[in-house]
Amino acid sequence: xxxxxxxxxxxxxxxxxxxxxxxxxxxxxxxxxxxxxxxxxxxxxxxxxxxxxxxxxxxxxxxxxxxxxxxxxxxxxxxxxxxxxxxxxxxxxxxxxxxxxxxxxxxxxxxxxxxxxxxxxxxxxxxxxxxxxxxxxxxxxxxxxxxxxxxxxxxxxxxxxxxxxxxxxxxxxxxxxxxxxxxxxxxxxxxxxxxxxxxxxxxxxxxxxxxxxxxxxxxxxxxxxxxxxxxxxxxxxxxxxxxxxxxxxxxxxxxxxxxxxxxxxxxxxxxxxxxxxxxxxxxxxxxxxxxxxxxxxxxxxxxxxxxxxxxxxxxxxxxxxxxxx
Amino acid sequence: xxxxxxxxxxxxxxxxxxxxxxxxxxxxxxxxxxxxxxxxxxxxxxxxxxxxxxxxxxxxxxxxxxxxxxxxxxxxxxxxxxxxxxxxxxxxxxxxxxxxxxxxxxxxxxxxxxxxxxxxxxxxxxxxxxxxxxxxxxxxxxxxxxxxxxxxxxxxxxxxxxxxxxxxxxxxxxxxxxxxxxxxxxxxxxxxxxxxxxxxxxxxxxxxxxxxxxxxxxxxxxxxxxxxxxxxxxxxxxxxxxxxxxxxxxxxxxxxxxxxxxxxxxxxxxxxxxxxxxxxxxxxxxxxxxxxxxxxxxxxxxxxxxxxxxxxxxxxxxxxxxxxxxxxxxxxxxxxxxxxxxxxxxxxxxxxxxxxxxxxxxx
Ligand SMILES: Cc1ncc(C[n+]2csc(CCOP(=O)(O)OP(=O)(O)O)c2C)c(N)n1
Numbered sequence: 112x113x114x115x116x117x118x119x120x121x122x123x124x125x126x127x128x129x130x131x132x133x134x135x136x137x138x139x140x141x142x143x144x145x146x147x148x149x150x151x152x153x154x155x156x157x158x159x160x161x162x163x164x165x166x167x168x169x170x171x172x173x174x175x176x177x178x179x180x181x182x183x184x185x186x187x188x189x190x191x192x193x194x195x196x197x198x199x200x201x202x203x204x205x206x207x208x209x210x211x212x213x214x215x216x217x218x219x220x221x222x223x224x225x226x227x228x229x230x231x232x233x234x235x236x237x238x239x240x241x242x243x244x245x246x247x248x249x250x251x252x253x254x255x256x257x258x259x260x261x262x263x264x265x266x267x268x269x270x271x272x273x274x275x276x277x278x279x280x281x282x283x284x285x286x287x288x289x290x291x292x293x294x295x296x297x298x299x300x301x302x303x304x305x306x307x308x309x310x311x312x313x314x315x316x317x318x319x320x321x322x323x324x325x326x327x328x329x330x331x332x333x334x335x336x337x338x339x340x341x342x343x344x345x346x347x348x349x350x351x352x353x354x355x356x357x358x359x360x361x362x363x364x365x366x367x368x369x370x371x372x373x374x375x376x377x378x379x380x381x382x383x384x385x386x387x388x389x390x391x392x393x394x395x396x397x398x399x400x401x402x403x404x405x406x407x408x409x410x411x412x413x414x415x416x417x418x419x420x421x422x423x424x425x426x427x428x429x430x431x432x433x434x435x436x
Numbered sequence: 437x438x439x440x441x442x443x444x445x446x447x448x449x450x451x452x453x454x455x456x457x458x459x460x461x462x463x464x465x466x467x468x469x470x471x472x473x474x475x476x477x478x479x480x481x482x483x484x485x486x487x488x489x490x491x492x493x494x495x496x497x498x499x500x501x502x503x504x505x506x507x508x509x510x511x512x513x514x515x516x517x518x519x520x521x522x523x524x525x526x527x528x529x530x531x532x533x534x535x536x537x538x539x540x541x542x543x544x545x546x547x548x549x550x551x552x553x554x555x556x557x558x559x560x561x562x563x564x565x566x567x568x569x570x571x572x573x574x575x576x577x578x579x580x581x582x583x584x585x586x587x588x589x590x591x592x593x594x595x596x597x598x599x600x601x602x603x604x605x606x607x608x609x610x611x612x613x614x615x616x617x618x619x620x621x622x623x624x625x626x627x628x629x630x631x632x633x634x635x636x637x638x639x640x641x642x643x644x645x646x647x648x649x650x651x652x653x654x655x656x657x658x659x660x661x662x663x664x665x666x667x668x669x670x671x672x673x674x675x676x677x678x679x680x681x682x683x684x685x686x687x688x689x690x691x692x693x694x695x696x697x698x699x700x701x702x703x704x705x706x707x708x709x710x711x712x713x714x715x716x717x718x719x720x721x722x723x724x725x726x727x728x729x730x731x732x733x734x735x736x737x738x739x740x741x742x743x744x745x746x747x748x749x750x751x752x753x754x755x756x757x758x759x760x761x762x763x764x765x766x767x768x769x770x771x772x773x774x775x776x777x778x779x780x781x782x783x784x785x786x787x788x789x790x791x792x793x794x795x796x797x798x799x
Binding site: 172376 | 500501549551552553554570571572602603605606607608633634635636640641642700702703707708762764765766767769770771774781782785786789792795796
């Protein structure tokens, strides 16, 4: 088995699908010759040619809108948006067409498209390069929203996303891109979209995290362990369709839940999970469902970002708060 | 007159001074005193020092990612210098720092922004200056809207907005240009065609022969200039400003130039261009030719250059020092500017965090 970081793992998934399925095309800004600003598509143009892996003019509405047409024409577009913070010119296409083509055409025209975008902060990035808008995508009926936390998951989820007959928003935690390495099989494998993973079993509290926050959660949990607190950690992996069964089952066991995300608080993924828990596990609760999130503010520039992004200490603090309630 | 003579569809480009600092188009040489020309050169030289220092500081880990302006100073500064900074509007992208510095931003402002403080976006009260726009071309409709407000109020102002060759592919560019054309607004759309959008070459952005051609489709004049020739940039922008100020509507200017440095400090240009190409464009550098021109006229020499650069470096280092001593962003500042009045829901989040931080200190 090879040891890969997330960049290499996604590259390996794209490589496999390009080889496996002639209808797959990979494109976006700087994706071809340069292999993307994060090098996720490095080497693919050389291997598969400019017709299948290519640079486009600089326009996100065009990147996503042409994907709708390519998909209707029988291709499987994998579009890269360079940073999730620059996807907004393409929102019209995502909301008006990508997400609803199947429904509008009563299933006759579909949009099997993957939109990849690095998201998230805590990396001292430039202005508007640190946002997490998964809740917005989760709120658009017709989209699937995937957020891997590890290289292994990223590969299996990416292959599944490209093979999915519905559109998938694939949000890649740029903080994780090169931060962790892991054994990743060189052979293809799939991870089911819509299925969460119990990253760690425990008894006293359920912590839910995803993407870059999984590692932060793990670091906080390690601190709680020293206090003898037993934590069950769920890596959500898919934001929508959410794996509600795994969450509910876990909360029924632990009676407590803390959700951690870096996105703004109001109307966020945590809010969704908290209502779910109230609906389906209310009588099992020993403490109020709790969330640790970004503030309802613009993500601050680097000089302020440490105050904004949840860190291990705050995870630990919140775990204790919920357990000691 | 320039706008009529230099039709981009006929492949014409305005160039007044060549690479050797020779005036090749005497007829169109703008009226500038020797003092003004020396002043212009000093501004560009200063901007270059700010830029070179920024990259150096970034390489030492004292600034975060930033987009160098190297090689594009004549396009940025020459266009801004042709306007009236006491009343006109500047709507920037993110790479024409030589223009911002002329308009009243300081090296400290730029460094503060790249050191990770929002305060770097704050410009002096007495100039009309939008903050930089990171999402490519998103500022172009703002310029058109400012043009509308100017026409609405009947004030004697002009707007200039900047964008790159890549920016001309975005819908915002087209929609902003179209609006300005339809309402005949006093806006100068200034394209810094520096040949690349990160790794993607100019030819991949448009099948049009010249980017200035795009003006035609929106019913406005377009002109292409040698963007490394201060005089050409200045003359074209000066005329565009008069044209717009007189109520004739918008103008698009395409300045053909070259990004000599990195796209940003995270970029590796060797991936997508050759050293030969870079060397070719180095010869066309805007400062080199301007210096040659001034030397020939007896207005400048190496001693003056060294003195000035020394003075600039000292000044810039002092400003950088202020940035390094600048206080970190506080929790208060993160919340304070979200709304005119802080909603209770934000107050609660702030208080919760304050309590947490206080408890942490206590521990
Ligand atoms: C809407 C949007 N998409 C993508 C990006 C990422 N990005 C930043 S600069 C850039 C290239 C811009 O090229 P150009 O407009 O030619 O200006 P230049 O950087 O060359 O000055 C890209 C793709 C962005 N900032 N905004």
